[in-house]
Amino acid sequence: MPDWRRETARILASTKLSAADRDDVSRELAGYLDDLCTDARSRGLDESAATERAFAELHHDARLGSKLYRARKENPMHLNDRTKHFWLPGMTTLLASVGCLAILQLTGVQAEFRPLWVHGGATIPNSIYVPLAIYWPWLCLLPFLGAGSAYWSRRAGGSKAVQAAAGFFAALVFFAILLTVLLFSFIIGGLVGNIHVADTLSLEFAGAVASWVVIPALATLFGVLPFLGRASAPDRDMGAAA
Amino acid sequence: MISANIKRGSAELAILSVLAGPPLHGYEIARRIERQTNGTLRFTLASLYPLLYRMESRGWLRAAWGETPAGRARRYYRLTAAGRKKLAPLRKEWKELFRALARLAEAHHA
Numbered sequence: 574m575p576d577w578r579r580e581t582a583r584i585l586a587s588t589k590l591s592a593a594d595r596d597d598v599s600r601e602l603a604g605y606l607d608d609l610c611t612d613a614r615s616r617g618l619d620e621s622a623a624t625e626r627a628f629a630e631l632h633h634d635a636r637l638g639s640k641l642y643r644a645r646k647e648n649p650m651h652l653n654d655r656t657k658h659f660w661l662p663g664m665t666t667l668l669a670s671v672g673c674l675a676i677l678q679l680t681g682v683q684a685e686f687r688p689l690w691v692h693g694g695a696t697i698p699n700s701i702y703v704p705l706a707i708y709w710p711w712l713c714l715l716p717f718l719g720a721g722s723a724y725w726s727r728r729a730g731g732s733k734a735v736q737a738a739a740g741f742f743a744a745l746v747f748f749a750i751l752l753t754v755l756l757f758s759f760i761i762g763g764l765v766g767n768i769h770v771a772d773t774l775s776l777e778f779a780g781a782v783a784s785w786v787v788i789p790a791l792a793t794l795f796g797v798l799p800f801l802g803r804a805s806a807p808d809r810d811m812g813a814a815a
Numbered sequence: 816m817i818s819a820n821i822k823r824g825s826a827e828l829a830i831l832s833v834l835a836g837p838p839l840h841g842y843e844i845a846r847r848i849e850r851q852t853n854g855t856l857r858f859t860l861a862s863l864y865p866l867l868y869r870m871e872s873r874g875w876l877r878a879a880w881g882e883t884p885a886g887r888a889r890r891y892y893r894l895t896a897a898g899r900k901k902l903a904p905l906r907k908e909w910k911e912l913f914r915a916l917a918r919l920a921e922a923h924h925a
Contacts (some may be wrong), residue, residue, distance in 0.1 A: 602860060608889075612842070630859050630860050634862075637860075637861045640865040643865070644869045645872070
């Protein structure tokens with residue numbers, strides 16, 4: 574029986590695989606050829622015919638070495654499903670959303686500042702003032718960005734929940750940022766001993782959440798909503814084909 | 816002529832399907848597919864290993880060296896959670912495709 578390790582190593586010698594990879598692959602291919610020979614002999618072939626069959630399989634494709642190299646090196650370029658369905662559309666929407674806001678601010682568009690009053694009642698003794706900052710042109714863009722993100726996710730095969738998450742990604746990130754800022758503010762406020770910081774921060778936090786999370790999410794909802802009732806692209810395409 | 820994408824898609828489905836059971840090494844995968852398809856699908860060393868490595872790189876398969884009952888070292892492949900997740904929709908898509916093609920063929924004969 575030939576030395577299959579030597580034969581397979583010869584096939585891989587011209588590839589750019591590392592020595593360790595080359596050793597691993599040649600060992601595995603040698604095992605395959607060894608099994609092929611054993612199997613062929615158990616089916617009644619003599620040793621030379623079985624060896625010939627294994628050699629024929631090894632040399633069947635002249636580009637085997639380069640194919641194996643490309644397959645082993647594919648990993649860094651591959652995007653998994655979660656990246657395609659969620660992260661790519663979500664991150665792109667977030668960047669587009671922040672970019673649009675920055676452009677609007679650079680062009681001199683001002684936020685409309687509105688105080689939101691929550692009037693006192695039986696349980697709340699005093700009226701509460703919540704400061705709101707509303708960028709109307711930006712809010713008008715958000716349904717389109719949300720729709721674009723949900724559409725991208727749907728085309729990539731994302732489920733309805735993933736499409737919605739991709740659509741609302743920017744609002745979710747804003748909320749996470751605000752929560753982090755609030756947490757650090759409380760910690761710093763506690764460290765410097767400012768006992769009034771909690772009340773002030775709570776009101777400002779409520780205003781910021783309303784301005785940068787709730788209202789933008791509602792605007793985005795107009796864009797995302799039409800996608801939530803539809804089947805994803807592969808399902809629809811296959812349905813049409815059937 | 817069958818396009819490379821269809822060929823690769825069907826080969827991926829075949830490999831994921833046989834690996835839904837216990838872990839197998841390369842030669843076992845090839846023979847099991849051949850046996851279960853009555854020889855319709857046949858893998859050679861050159862068609863099998865590049866695909867196995869690609870599927871491993873994508874995280875659908877995980878491989879580890881082990882020993883056969885005869886004490887020979889072989890690299891055994893098994894499905895990962897991502898591979899199992901990939902298998903169900905792939906099966907559905909191929910079933911739908913074959914059903915559609917069958918209808919098309921029947922309509923042509925009618």
